[in-house]
Each structure stands twice: as structure tokens, then as C-alpha cells.
Amino acid sequence: MTTLRIATFNVNGLRARLAILLEWLQRETPDIVCLQELKTADAQFPADTLRDAGYGVIWHGQAAWNGVAILAKGMQPLEVRRGLPGDAQDSHSRYLEAAAHGVIVGCLYLPNGNPQPGPKFDYKLAWFERLIAHAADLHASGHPVVLAGDYNVVPTDLDIYNPRSWHKDALLQPESRACYQRLLAQGWVDALRERHPDEAIYTFWDYFREHWPRNAGLRIDHLLLSAGLKKRLRAAGVDRWVRDLPHASDHAPTWVELAMSARRS
Template sequence: MKNLRIATFNVNGLRARLPNLLEWLKREQPDIVCLQELKSLDSAFPATELGAAGYGAIWHGQAAWNGVAILARDAQPLESRRGLPGDPEDKHSRYLEAAVHGVLVGCLYLPNGNPQPGPKFDYKLAWFERLIAYAKDLQSSDHPVVLAGDYNVVPTDMDIYNTRSWLKDALLQPESRECYQRLLDQGWTDSLRHLYPEERLYTFWDYFRQHWQSNSGLRIDHLLLNPALSPYLYEAGVDAWVRNEPHASDHAPTWIRIGSRKKR
């Protein structure tokens, strides 16, 4: 196993945030990056700029919303899947998978589900069920696997500054949380919570009511590791400084470090 820094980052519009992304890549130099919410067609993906920064990439874009990509430092991701199985009518660009630096990487952007109740929440839960079904084989694989992305789920009340204003939001609904827990119950390790079981860690601060300035955040970006990879986990964190930059995304990059030897 290589020493790797693996990150997930909802950029909230790739073209608009490209300078922010490039600055973060230059400063932090992650080895593997999962991006979400590209909000652009495949033809608009900045492959040239990312290549000049030292990153190979694959991507699955969509006009105006959604979109996912996987970046590899000094390498080219080898695509293994585009889109979740289970619904041939689903045209949303929300899942991309590739082999990168010896790890199978699933990059996902789970539906937000608002407003709820309604068809958007129904779609969220149906997509979650498809993910749970597909993830079962990945979890039991002898190959190291990470499922990284914006899950649009606040797993517990510890993962939000205050539930009061969010009680009706799809991110906190019992059905959403139950789906996430069922995924974990397959045997996945929630990296940040595993290393920081008692700490409030946030990955998202919306643009309203000075939530960034008051650290009123949510933890909705997760990196789940299968048993073949989780023993190598030794560090995790959030690059919160990115959220403080001009024209920032409302998410900050969330990352883990994987060591070359199993943690004892």
C-alpha cells in the first residue's frame, strides 16, 4: 500500500471555483481527489489546466447541476464504472469509479432530497438503496476501496452545529440517517468519525446567516473505507481554510491519509 492522501471536495461549480481548486491542489497536493457538483458539460471540463497542475482526470458532467470527477496526482485514473446500476432511466451524473494508485475509488454525489416530503426525497432514498445494494460487494472485496463524496446526510446530531433550523431538511430525516447507518453496518469505516469519535467536525457551511463566520457547520462529506483499506488509515481532517477563500464553495475539502503499513 502506498502512502496516500485521499480527498473529497464538492466544488459547487467547477469553472467558477477553478482558481480555488488549483490553489488547494498546489498547497495540499492530495494524491487522489473526488470532486462533486461540477455543474458543467463534459466538454467544459478543465482537463488542460488540471493536467498542467500534475493531475490526470476522468469526469462525468451534466449541464447546470450534478457532475463528478476523479483526479490522480501524477497518474491517470482507470475508469471502472460510470453511474450506479439499478435504474437505467436515471441520467443524473452522480457516481464515477476508478482504480487509482492501487485503490478502487468510488466518487459519489448523493441527491439532496429537498424539499421533503416529495419526489426529490423519494429519489434520494431510491438512489441510496441502489448505493447500499451496490456497495455490498465493494465492502467485501479483498481490494482496498474508498467511497468518497457528498452524501448529503448528517449522520448524527453531533455532526451539526444545531438541529433547530434543520429539522425539516432532507439531510437530517430519519430515513436518510437510517440509510447511511445501514451502509455503515455492512462493515464500512467512516474515516473522520472513526479517528475523532467525540469531536464536532464540519465539512459544509452554507452561505446564509454568517454560518461560516460562526462555525455553524454540518458534516455531510464522508470517506468510507472497506476492511481491506481501513487498517491503513492513520490521519484525517478538513481543509477548512479553503472555505475562507474569496468565492469559496460552501464545502471544504475533506481528506484522509493512508499509510504503507497497517495501523497497529
Template sequence: MKALKIATFNINGLRARLPNLLDWLQRERPHVVCLQELKAPDASFPATAFEALGYGTLHHGQASWNGVAILALDAEPLESRRGLPGIDDSQSRYLEAAVHGVLVGCLYLPNGNPQPGPKFDYKLAWFERLIAHAAGLQASELPVVLAGDYNVVPTDFDIYNPRSWLKDALLQPESRACYQRLLDQGWTDAIRHLYPNERVFTFWDYFRQHWQKNSGLRIDHLLLNPILAPRLKDAGVHAWVRNEPHASDHAPVWIEVG
């Protein structure tokens, strides 16, 4: 396998932040990009803007909410799945494709707030379907990455201070238990694997100067199966993107494999 840079980025509104996204693509040139929270229907997806930069596209949009996409530099993503099996789901949250020799699952897991309540129940039900599907991917002989916004802070080490978030769905024991069950299947959390003792954040909300104070959370993850994990060379967060005008509250997270 040639060296590949694979990234995930919750853009938080594609139309509002397209200039930010194009600027990042031009500067960093990742080979594979998983996007979440497009908040746009397929009909308005700006494929030509990405094609002008050399990216083939695959998208699963939804008006006003959700939406995921996969971009591939100098290639066309080959779709293998749209939506998780076992869910009659009107929400666009999962897209899977073969890209540059890797099977890429792009996901936007439900937020689940407020909890308790139906939104949290939906989060856990969706997580169960993801766990079941991920088990099938583990049984394949393909290199696989599951990349996206998981809306889970895995441990207290992955947040600046858990005290004000104790009631949030992202920190609930049930959410964390589901994430751990994924890891127990044999998935490698790329960032935590390479930086076991370093606080790495991927999300800083817009309130109380959380970006300026580096009061962040790690909720965007790239999980690698045992075939791909030994090829992990590097990983990081393009935090500079969060500092740009009109930025998303997330920053792109990337890995290099080869």
C-alpha cells in the same frame, strides 16, 4: 501501499471556482481527489489545467447540475464504473476508478429537498442502489474508499444545532438509517473513527454568517472497507479553503492511508 492522501471536495460549480480548486491542489497536493457538483458538461471540463499540475482526470459531467470527477496525481484513473447499477439515471452522480492501488468510488448523493416529495423519494431510491452496490464492493478483495457528498448529517453531533434543520432531508430518520446501513456493512467513517468526540464540520452554507459563526454540518464523508481501514493514518478538513474569496460552501475533506 505507499502513503496516499485521498480527498473529497464538493466544488459547487467548477467554472466559477476553478482558481480556488487549482490553488488548493497546488498547496495541498493530494494524490487522489473526488470532486462533486461540477455543474459543467464533459466538453467544458478543464483537463489541461489539471494536467499542468500533474493530475490525470476522469469526469462524468452534466450541464448546470450535478457532475463528478476523479483526479490522480502523476497517474491516470482507470474507470471501472460510471453511474450506479440498476438506475436508468440522467443525473451524473457516481464515478468509480482504480487509482494508486485503491478502488475509489466518487459520489454525489441527491439532496432530497423539499421533503416529503419526489425529490426525497429519489434520494432514498438512489441510496438503496448505493447500498446494494457497496455490498458488492465489500465482497471484493480490493482496498476501497467511497468518498463524496452524501447529503446526510449522520447524527445531531454532526451539526451545530439541529433545531432549524429538523424538516431538512439531510437530517431525516430515513436518510440517517440508510447511512447507518452502509456502516453496518463494515465501512469505517474515517473522520468519526479518528475523532469520535470532536465536532467536525465540512459544510457551512452562505446564509446568516454560518461560516463566520462556525455553524456547520458534516455531510462529506470518506468510508473505508475493512481492507483499507487498518491503513488509515490521519484525516481532517482543509477548512482554510472555505475562507477564501468566492469559496464553495464545502471544504475539502481528506484522509491519509499507507
């Protein structure tokens, strides 16, 4: 058996945080990485730099906002899907799916939805419905699947430092939370919560009111495992040290470790 580490990281601007990303990759050496909020057009994506760091990469960029990418250490990830099914008119770069190291990984950047109510929140819920439908097909396939990314949902009050301060935010609305629970009801395992059932553990600290120094955070970056991977889950955590670097993203990398057979493809 060998250990497979899969991570998700909202970089909040890839070109601005490239040095931070490279430092983290060198120190933590994850096997698969899902990146969100690249804010980088396809032509400006630093593919050669990431390949030089030892990672094959596919990406779905967008100038100034959105954007997702999947990195695989020592191999080229095999693209399976670019964009969620269900809305041919959706121009946002928010979903990318690939096979790497023996698993299928869906990298997602779910819409924020603020301000709510309004069209942005409606789009969030509509996108969530499309994700739920696609996730059901993935789970039913029987393949080992990880859905990793910035879900822009705080699942419960345990996942936020103070829910009263955010009670009007789209991330905490009952509709957002209900969608997340419907995903879990399909059989997906919330890896971080599975390993830390009672801990106030966060993945995001915004730049205002000293939220990082005060550990006033939210848990919105999730890795959901298909049911068959639950028995393979060995560890899950957050690389908080990355959030403490100068000019860091407001998210920290979040990861799982899975026990896999020695031969991976």
C-alpha cells in the same frame, strides 16, 4: 510504506472555483481527489488545465448541475464504472468509480432530497438504496475501496451545529440516517469520525446567516473505507482554510491519509 492522501471536495461549480481548486491542489498535493457538483458539461471540463497541474482525470459532467470527477496525481485513473447500477433511466451524473494508486475509489454526489416529503426525497432514498446494493458488492470483493463524496446526510446530531434548525431538512431525516447506518453496517469505516470520535467537526457551511464565521456547520462530506483499510488509516481532516477564501464553495475539502506499500499502481 508511503502515505496516500485521498480527498473529496464539492466545488459547487468547477469553472467558477477553478482557481481555488488549483490553489488547493498546489498547496495540499492530494494523491486522489473526488470532485462533486461540477455544474459543467463534458465538453467544457478543464481537463488540460488539471493535467497541467499534474493530475490525470476522468469526469462525468452535466450542464448546470450535478457532475463528478476523479483526479489522480501523476497518473491516469482507470475508469471502472460510470453511474450506479439499478436504474437505466437515471440521467443524473452522480457516480464515478476508478482505480488509482492501488485503491478503488467511488466518487459520489448523493441527491439532496429537499423538499421533503415529495418526489425529490423519494429519489434520494431510491438512489441511496442503489448505492447500498453496489457498496455491498464492492465491500465483498475484498479490494481496498474508498467511497468518497457529498452524501447529503448528517449522520448524527454531533455532526451539525444545531439540529433543531434543520429538523425538517432531508439531510437529517430518519430515513436518510438509517440508510447511512446500513452502509456502515456492511463494514465500512467512517474515516473522519474514526479519527475524531467526539469532535464537532464540519465540512459544509452554507452562505446564509453568517454560518461560516460562526462555525455553524454540518458534516455531510464523508470518506468510507472498506474494512481492510481501517488498519491503514493514519489521519483524517478538513482543509478549512479553503472555505475562508473569497468566493469559496460552501464545502471544504475533506481527506484521509492511508499507509500503503511503497509501490502503487
